[in-house]
Amino acid sequence: MARLLTLTLNPALDLSVSLERLVPGTVNRTRETHLTAAGKGVNVARVLVALGHEVTVSGFLGADNDGPFLRAFEALGVEDAFLRVPGETRINAKLSEADGQVTDINGPGAAIGDDAWQRLLDWLAARLDNTERRPAAVVIAGSLPPGVTPERLAALIEQLREAGLPVWVDTSGEALDRAIAARPTAVKPNEQELATWAGEALTSAEARLRAALRLYAAGVEEALLSAGPDGVLWVSARGAWQAVPPRLTVASTVGAGDTLLAALLHGVVEGHTAEQTLRLATALSAESVRHVGVGNPRATDFPHLQQQTRVRRLNDVDAGGAIA
Ligand SMILES: Nc1ncnc2c1ncn2[C@@H]1O[C@H](COP(=O)(O)OP(=O)(O)OP(=O)(O)O)[C@@H](O)[C@H]1O
Ligand SMILES: [Mg+2]
8 A cells, every 4th residue: 555645735624504485585494513633635635545645744834723624634543654734625505405405615725825834845855755655646636725826736746757756646626627737647627627727518428538638648648538427537657547427316426536546546556457546536536426525435335335336448559538
């Protein structure tokens, strides 16, 4: 098993509120409320731990409300290397009504100043120099907080790649486009997130394959594209592969993408075959949508879900991103 690092630059505390009906402009009574430590890198860490890896989590946390994170990290058994910045981590509210309607209220996150950014770079440099604790790969996941520009993210990716570290990125918007230009080892956008970069709506299977091949040709060694129930495309030196998950009743798709990315990284660092890697990752991401939270590899029917996942190799891919 490997030592892995996840970076969450803009984590959040998720406040889930369930109520009968939300009536704006009035006093509403809640049925239940929950405050949980969230953030894509934290979700990825949960899956990596479940798959047996030794994980360090880092990024930025507000010093004034890090209690739920401390408890979550302790329960998970990950090393907490988050840098504390003055103030509070943002709180994102998710209001769920009895009829299934969900209203999200998300904050931008606390601004990260030059000194905090430099502290993170210094910590990363020291960690990469530490022969005993150097990670085998780093995952950078989620949105950027104010103060961390897409250019800063791109420069970070380039630095880590120059230091020989595999860098897996999951972000969106301008940050994704700039990240791709910095040639990370892997990216895993969904079909909406990649559309701007691709310059076309990725609604058809052909358009998606075109985009995934172009991503690989642009220098992303592990080009991943997920499309919810339609499954996953994976283009790499191993060829172009496609997987379609089994049909399941959806409870929550939050965390499906994080599960997919983590499980793919697992297969790659463990040196599993492309078929085995994509099958496990796709099945685990499908497992995650049946319930709230990330995929559980210990679900009793997980072997069955893997069998029901359809995986096929489309063909060989040349370095220009064409299918031979
Ligand atoms: N309805 C579904 N049924 C079965 N599997 C699903 C479903 N939705 C998602 N998945 C699985 O999860 C993977 C990732 O989902 P999706 O493409 O929605 O990622 P995402 O939009 O990045 O998710 P996230 O909200 O976690 O960022 C899919 O490729 C698929 O394998
Ligand atoms: Mg996603």
